Amino acid sequence: MYDFAKGDYKAILEKMPTDPASFRKAVNDSVTVNQKLSELAISAAEKSAEVSTKWGREILGQLNEVNAANENPTDYVRKIADLGTASVGSSADYMTKFAEIARQIQIDTLEVLLSAGNPVKANKAGVSKSS
Numbered sequence: 001m002y003d004f005a006k007g008d009y010k011a012i013l014e015k016m017p018t019d020p021a022s023f024r025k026a027v028n029d030s031v032t033v034n035q036k037l038s039e040l041a042i043s044a045a046e047k048s049a050e051v052s053t054k055w056g057r058e059i060l061g062q063l064n065e066v067n068a069a070n071e072n073p074t075d076y077v078r079k080i081a082d083l084g085t086a087s088v089g090s091s092a093d094y095m096t097k098f099a100e101i102a103r104q105i106q107i108d109t110l111e112v113l114l115s116a117g118n119p120v121k122a123n124k125a126g127v128s129k130s131s
Helices: 008-015 020-067 073-130
Strands: none
Touching: 020 073
């Protein structure tokens, strides 16, 4: 097995002009971007969980109404039909809420990634001007 700490690789690295501060800055920038992206993902998961919980509770409430004791069998049929109608309407509303969460997380993620690229562009422009 080749030992990178010895031999040619170490000599090559020692001869390369490096700035430890630039490496630290790159690591810090990377950590900052990853932290922002993680916060966005957690926020989206929380919002999604809230919508799921609300939707689930609504469905359970409607099922409780269907389950209520009735002496007339036609009442059960009517309640089940009402449940189906209500479910179709609320499904569209909740799917719209999920789509809005997804759309917003995509926009926010793009903003974070674009803002993370700005220092790289500025650094590249500065290097080009100095060359």
